[in-house]
Amino acid sequence: MEAPPAVPASGLLQLACTSDHDLHIGIDARGVEIELVDLRLRFHHSFISGPIAKRARQSNQLLLKACNNKQRNISRVLDLTAGWGVDGYTLARHGQAVTLLEQNELVHAIVAQSLAQLAANPATADIATRMVLEQIDAIDYLQSLGEAEFDCIYLDPMFPGHKSGAKPAKEMQILQALTDNRNIEACFQLALARAGKRVVVKRAAKAAPLGDRKPDLVQRARTIRFDVYLTT
Numbered sequence: 001m002e003a004p005p006a007v008p009a010s011g012l013l014q015l016a017c018t019s020d021h022d023l024h025i026g027i028d029a030r031g032v033e034i035e036l037v038d039l040r041l042r043f044h045h046s047f048i049s050g051p052i053a054k055r056a057r058q059s060n061q062l063l064l065k066a067c068n069n070k071q072r073n074i075s076r077v078l079d080l081t082a083g084w085g086v087d088g089y090t091l092a093r094h095g096q097a098v099t100l101l102e103q104n105e106l107v108h109a110i111v112a113q114s115l116a117q118l119a120a121n122p123a124t125a126d127i128a129t130r131m132v133l134e135q136i137d138a139i140d141y142l143q144s145l146g147e148a149e150f151d152c153i154y155l156d157p158m159f160p161g162h163k164s165g166a167k168p169a170k171e172m173q174i175l176q177a178l179t180d181n182r183n184i185e186a187c188f189q190l191a192l193a194r195a196g197k198r199v200v201v202k203r204a205a206k207a208a209p210l211g212d213r214k215p216d217l218v219q220r221a222r223t224i225r226f227d228v229y230l231t232t
């Protein structure tokens with residue numbers, strides 16, 4: 001069946017107009033289409049179908065080992081760097097309550113649209129009830145957060161691009177073009193003081209640990225790793 005035509009929502013369209021890039025945004029029944037015309041990149045954001053939904057279904061991910069330790073009863077997660085919400089959605093899909101923070105207005109609005117579609121779909125509505133999305137700089141949120149309100153605080157700053165390395169997936173290239181890292185080290189220090197049980201940081205496989213602080217545990221894959229800092 002042919003997909004319905006993409007109809008831009010007025011709020012998202014206005015935000016797209018303020019971007020430095022030549023950006024097209026459209027919404028259809030499947031999600032939000034984002035096209036960076038100047039960089040020739042296009043991707044469809046949806047929590048219900050496509051690559052994000054497919055990835056979130058996998059239960060053997062290192063992200064889940066790092067952040068979703070059932071024996072240690074880690075059920076409330078604060079994701080300081082929501083981005084496209086792939087990691088936050090994955091955690092919510094596997095039962096955790098996740099608060100996602102995103103500083104970039106446009107990225108936040110796209111994820112909010114997909115989250116509304118997730119909530120409106122009877123098959124996925126219960127996952128949406130476990131997700132809260134806020135547009136805020138994580139440093140402001142952390143400064144007003146009490147101790148141990150979240151069991152796990154998760155941080156996934158953008159990796160620096162390597163000229164020699166393979167290009168990241170196109171959705172990550174779009175995110176790289178639209179956003180930047182803000183106050184990451186300060187967020188990390190505050191997270192260590194606020195997390196009830198652990199702080200988890202996603203890093204490139206060979207990158208130094210954030211703030212040069214040695215993690216207590218590490219979950220390693222070929223290109224990335226998760227540094228785990230135990231706070232109790």
Ligand SMILES: C[S@@+](CC[C@H](N)C(=O)[O-])C[C@H]1O[C@@H](n2cnc3c(N)ncnc32)[C@H](O)[C@@H]1O
Binds near residue numbers: 084157179182187
């Ligand atoms: C590498 S992406 C995260 C990808 C995300 N884990 C996912 O699954 O899609 C980093 C994101 O963090 C956001 N960010 C960077 N610094 C931030 C801050 N201080 N507060 C909130 N968001 C921040 C960026 O705007 C960007 O969208």
